[in-house]
Amino acid sequence: MQKITCLLIFMAFNWSNAQDYRFGKVSEEELQEVSNPTDPEANATILYLSQKTYYDFTQSDGFVQITEVYQRIKIYNKDGFDWATEEIKLSDNGSKRETVSGLNAVTYTLVNGKIEETKLRKDGIFEEHNNKYWKTEKFTMPNIKEGCVIEFEYRVTSPYISIDDMNLQYTIPIKELDISVRIPEYFNFNKYVNPRATYIPKVNESTVSRTEEVRSKSRESNSTGFGNTVKTNFSSDKFNFKEYKTEIKLSNVPALKSENFVSNLNTYRTKLIWEYAFYKSPSGQITDYASNWDEVTKTIYDNSDFGSQLTQTNYFEDDIDALITGVTDDSQKLNLIYNFVKSKVKWNDYLGYTADSGVKKAYKEGVGNVGDINLMLTAMLRYAKINANPMLISTRSNDIPLFPATGAFNYVVAAVEVLNDVIILDATDKFATPNVLPVRAINWQGRIIRKAGSSTWFDLLPKDIVQENVSLLATINGDLSIDGKVRSQLTSFAAKNFRSEYQNFNAEEQLMAVEKDKGEIEVSNYEISDMEALNKPITYNYDYHLESGIEQIGDKLFLTPMLFFAPNENPFKQDKREYPVDFIYSFNDRYQVIMTIPDGYEVESMPSNSVVQFQGDAGEFKYIAKASGKSLQFLISINLNKSFILPGEYDNFKQFYQLMTEKQAEKVVLKKI
Template sequence: MILTSTRVWLAAAVLLFTTPLLAQKTAPAPIVYGGVTAADFTPLPQADSTQAPAEYLCDYGTSKIEGGRGQFQVIFERTTRLRIHRKAGYRYATVRVPLYMRDGKIERLVRLRGMTYNLQDGRLVKTKLNPDALFREELDKNHLQYTFTMPEVREGSIVEFSYVINSDFIFNLQDWQFEHRIPVRWSEYRAFLPQFYTYKTITRGYLPFVVNESLTVPYATTYTSESVGMIQGTEQHLMALAQQLRWAMKDVPAFHDEPFMTTPTDYLRSVHFELAGVNFDGTYRDLTGQWQGIWERLSTDDEFGAAMTKPTPALQAQAQVLRQRFPSDSLARAAAVLALVQRSVVYNDEQRIYASQPLRRTVERRLGNSADINLLLVQTLRAAGLPATPLLLSTRDHGQVQMDVPVISQFNYVAAHLKLPGRPDVLLDATEPQLPLGMLPERCLNGEGRLADASGRWVPLKATGRYIDYRTARLQLSPNGELTGTVKLEYGGYAAVAARRQIRQTSAASYLGQLSRRWQDWQPTKPELLPDSLPKPLSVELHLQHTPANAEAALLYLPLLNLPDALPYDFKTENRIYPVNFGMAREHVTVVTLTLPKGYIVQEIPAKLTMEIPGGTGRYVYQVTQPTPGSVELTARLQLNRAEYSSQEYGALRELNRRIIAKQNEPLVLKRVP
């Protein structure tokens, strides 16, 4: 969940002297560096936090804007106290501090302090951090990182550190993360924003704040203007009002990955900022970036728009042939162009929005990243006379796009888009060799993407197909109680895409071997991958042999629907605060036909069951019939009709899953007769 707000000062005049009536009282800081005592080592009551390898006792940060020489600065200060419970928590005593750099300027890490506290024979022993013991690493052209490790860390240690970051980049107000993979007893962040700067605030996450407030507080700073020639800069003492934005969370449980999530950053509670505007003289100036400006830069970028203007003769010639072959059927022409690019290049698994090489070189090497391949696809579609446009998006592991924050770094992937007369948006991606026209890879099903053209239209990234798993078993029961037969596994839609990818990345033999191991209780033999062609489902056939427990007993109990992978969901957590994001609607069907020999009759058939999730967004049907005295047919169908279910619907989803498992364990009861 993402919430965005912009706080704009309405007063026209700035640099005002504050009055006591306008200022509001500020709460005291929740932590003071160096305040650890022996009493802090008192054993804690058993709770979730003490079962974790470590926990944050307090994590406190502040950002203030202060005057400097010729410019204002952001001063960020963090004070943190942790308790290490077990050796597995030692890694939390290693701290990484990211810094931003650009145009020769670098944020500065200063006033680093640290102390490790241990209790020995009732005495508090302190070990000081050497502030010079820093490891410096450049991550990319705009980011570097300092790393330090607290000394003498043991099980039961309390570690504490504090540092300040001085930044000349006013737009780079520090973000703050309240949730971590270990519990947090208290996390608080305050931002002091003078009234001549306006920031857009974006909060992510689902857990509630215990404090979420905005106060008006006094603001004072000293600003020195830059020297001009022989004229020295003058010092000005500024007094005005500021907003103090304050967020806090208490007793935050450790964050754990759960099934069917996107990336943790979509769920962890955090706050982010973007500089929206300034007002120094009574006139507000909007500094928010505009999507139109981003497109204008992309259109002439050598690694994006300009890359598509340079010819790739091999593919463009074939595109002209396809244009002549399908003069009036634009959809068939688009499918043929997609197939052409899919078989011409191989995806190297790098998610990018910029081409890494000229598109002609991509064709020659037959290898490229997502931008190399899909910009090539757009170029080839255009050569075939089709109005294709690059589509910028953020993949599921990169996070949701904040649509009202025009920043190019939110995107990490390029696909292709076609708008054909009388048809909805047609989305294409050539990175998956057997992905049909109109389907995006599952990794791309994440909110909305933006067309990289003058319209800048947002396009929903919704699945056009389902995840379909269909299995048909034909079994025969022998007079001695042994089951033999075949099972045909069919995968359609996104299930077929996933299976074909696994085969492509390993081999058909490896894929069949893994499948056979999952069915090992049924002693599978002769695994066979049936002839595969789009758009038909991918099909596998296995020969089965299984001897049930107590096969020679008078009554035979056969839970025939309790088959491997019959229900791929395991919602163990009783409650869930995050949505369940499947990516696409899903359908699982199992049909088992059992032929009985002479000497057996059906003693008991499981009752029919139909269940629905409230609102009809999910449905399960279970039925057993006996078409003839010598045969039984069991059918189960699960349909999950939405790509995402809210946390409020999780209980119904989990209950449905629980009852399905119970139902599929119910046996068909057969009786031996003379």
């Protein structure tokens, strides 16, 4: 009896201390929490996340997908305020629309020891139409303050059977997560936990029974001596079936932590990915939905907002004829048409491989989405007898597709197939050039769809070595200030990035950007060449006066030959790397330094010559120093041929970068004579 009493007391104690995750049951303890116990650096924490997906049955529509979402989030500081906005992406395709209902949202704050509630009002709810297929419903919580707790719930009704990917990890920690999916046996899915994730959850599967009722009515007419009578008969039939149930219950899910040189953290997020494989009718007949890439590309090509856009030419024929009349070289034609489209139609910032406005309307109005612009470009190139085809791409934000599906792509570019190579063109970016795409579009592989119906993959990894050549002249004055000149030349992606960054800068802003993080420097005579000549490298020059480049100790001077170009620290500090290092492209940085020392001084010591390699020719760093009288010459080159470094290679790569960083920081020592 005593043991039973103790057990009851223990259970009561735990029940009283268990967290109540019913809506509206926010506790003072949650509001008083100042940081996450397991992740003190987190700006916010998802205290509880519940998502339930199931298929409701209605007489009129059959099975309808329902997703119920409930979240409770603790916001610790102002950097966590972004978590007070929720975005719900909804299909808005004609009659097949997804809808949100049952939205209920409250912000809780603790004021003088009392919990105060502020409910979401209509003016905090917004709707944004992305294109004719998608819209986003947003809401921003009211009265957001440091230390507040927010909670919201809503329900999404979808006419579609397919299930969206389910995120199980976010960039803030999750204390409790509860995912439940129930699928009638007629709808069969393949499901995967993202194989690139480092946090792998336990997935529980089971089968449950379910019964639904189908009601029907019929009418019968009977003749009597007094006329016809109509009788309505009601009947109902029950049908039993199985449901496949998937459950994931997790505690203390770690935050998805960002690392240097990871372009898309979502690639490594823990998530459950669903592929609708086949439908099995009650009679056993199977309809396959799992596909292959050829079938996917055919489906996309047959879409009137894709394939038929490539056959429309009448709206541009006169302009293109005038543009290329007398031009016989295909390369010249290509560049003329490419630059014409970039200047004619501006990108409206919307993605998509299908045309939104339609190529004809986009051409007339001078604005369109990715599909409008690049399908138009492909059509024009074909009109000019150039072998151009659309290439489907999944952008970095859309992740790398794991299985064939039309949703695996969200972008399209033009691909011109030439002998043993492909030239890729994207006219949505003013500063893009052939094979130099916006970074958003450089993701794994693209799929070329040819006129004849065949399709093939093409590697999007940039093949050219991106170069930055810097010439640095430095003269040390008697007062130990330094005067000099800088000349720099940038090619390929480096040139494109420079043009994109500086395009809207005025002269003063340009000088401020150059002087940033260079110490006590004054820049003058700053000039940029070929800013608009996209087929040429960018070149810029400036004069400088530097006050803080030398350290004097007694009768000795200490200075770093690379001056303000020397890195301050190794960007790779972590002991362990979770995700690959992605530089996007290979590069070769080369610095030539010529330094003149002042009268009355001579060289006591200089950095020694050095060569450091990473995995043979995958990376190489060279440092060559030479003294000739009053002139010191240095040649420093960083050549990285491998732009994607796996976590297993990280230790060696970190060491390579550390040796390189330390070498560039070594000093010349001058002594007074």
